[in-house]
Amino acid sequence: NRKKPLVVVTRKLPERVETRMRELFDARLNLDDVPMTQAQLAEAVKTADVLVPTVTDRIDASVLAQSGGNLKLIANFGNGVDNIDVTTALQRGITVTNTPGVLTEDTADMTMALILAVPRRLAEGSQVLTGENEWGGWSPTWMLGHRIWGKRLGIIGMGRIGQAVARRARAFGLQIHYHNRRRVAEQIEEELGATYWESLDQMLARVDIVSINCPHTPATYHLLSARRLKLLRPEAYVVNTARGEVIDENALIRMIAAGEIAGAGLDVFEHEPAVNPRLAKLAREGKVVLLPHMGSATVEGRIDMGEKVIINIKTFMDGHKPPNRILPSML
Numbered sequence: 001n002r003k004k005p006l007v008v009v010t011r012k013l014p015e016r017v018e019t020r021m022r023e024l025f026d027a028r029l030n031l032d033d034v035p036m037t038q039a040q041l042a043e044a045v046k047t048a049d050v051l052v053p054t055v056t057d058r059i060d061a062s063v064l065a066q067s068g069g070n071l072k073l074i075a076n077f078g079n080g081v082d083n084i085d086v087t088t089a090l091q092r093g094i095t096v097t098n099t100p101g102v103l104t105e106d107t108a109d110m111t112m113a114l115i116l117a118v119p120r121r122l123a124e125g126s127q128v129l130t131g132e133n134e135w136g137g138w139s140p141t142w143m144l145g146h147r148i149w150g151k152r153l154g155i156i157g158m159g160r161i162g163q164a165v166a167r168r169a170r171a172f173g174l175q176i177h178y179h180n181r182r183r184v185a186e187q188i189e190e191e192l193g194a195t196y197w198e199s200l201d202q203m204l205a206r207v208d209i210v211s212i213n214c215p216h217t218p219a220t221y222h223l224l225s226a227r228r229l230k231l232l233r234p235e236a237y238v239v240n241t242a243r244g245e246v247i248d249e250n251a252l253i254r255m256i257a258a259g260e261i262a263g264a265g266l267d268v269f270e271h272e273p274a275v276n277p278r279l280a281k282l283a284r285e286g287k288v289v290l291l292p293h294m295g296s297a298t299v300e301g302r303i304d305m306g307e308k309v310i311i312n313i314k315t316f317m318d319g320h321k322p323p324n325r326i327l328p329s330m331l
Ligand code: 8YV
Pocket: 053, 054, 055, 056, 077, 078, 079, 080, 081, 103, 293, 295, 296, 297
């Protein structure tokens, strides 16, 4: 009759997940769903055996410095682990896991939605009927967007989500180009009809739509820098469902406002939850479509993510290596 591990969960999770966690663990759940402060996080890691943070928790070196001998596992509720100082955690002997695989298709759907929404003026059209503007009736030259069929999509990051985006985009008649740290297997390239660009710069100069699908790491911070954004053609669109930090957001805003880039579909931002007010202005002008980090936000997906977290904790507590460990080579 082993003592149940003390598992601290920083945000409210789907009920089914919380019920299961209560059964299996000594679960401290955040039922109010108020984000924990840095001080509360530091307090939590002093006693917890396992911490379950989300994207809104910054588990940095100063929080980790407070961790007592108990904390052995950080089971992130989410795929991206840029909210956690993983290097410091590993140095302190703490295992870190994430929830890959279960949010791939949902995030790819949202990416595709943005790839369609911006060129086809979805938000603007809806605004005509729901906002203050009046619909004067159909006209042959009114509300014309741009076709995506036949255009070139450049995917940055050809992991699970990038490939799921490519499959969808291909079905919509887009030509698939990609840049990745490593070239993917030939069979996958063939299946996706994807062209690999070792040079991101060269790819950017040739594509009509760019989709960011890579993680945020020190190597990808501002990967779309002001210099690289300038390589895009003025007709190009940028879509980001990964992390805001991968794009120099100020440069993107400046260039869209100046007509040097056609527009953007953004689900993530550099300083979430704060969103640069200039983006809202561009949205009113129909140049950008903005979503509040909803890429993986489905009822089904959140339950699947919770189940992944539980499997990682259980496996770890049973003395085995959890399936979704973050290894130094992934950082
Ligand atoms: C989640 C995400 O909303 O998994 C990720 O990396 O960005 C989203 O799926 C968030 O991370 C939950 O913590």
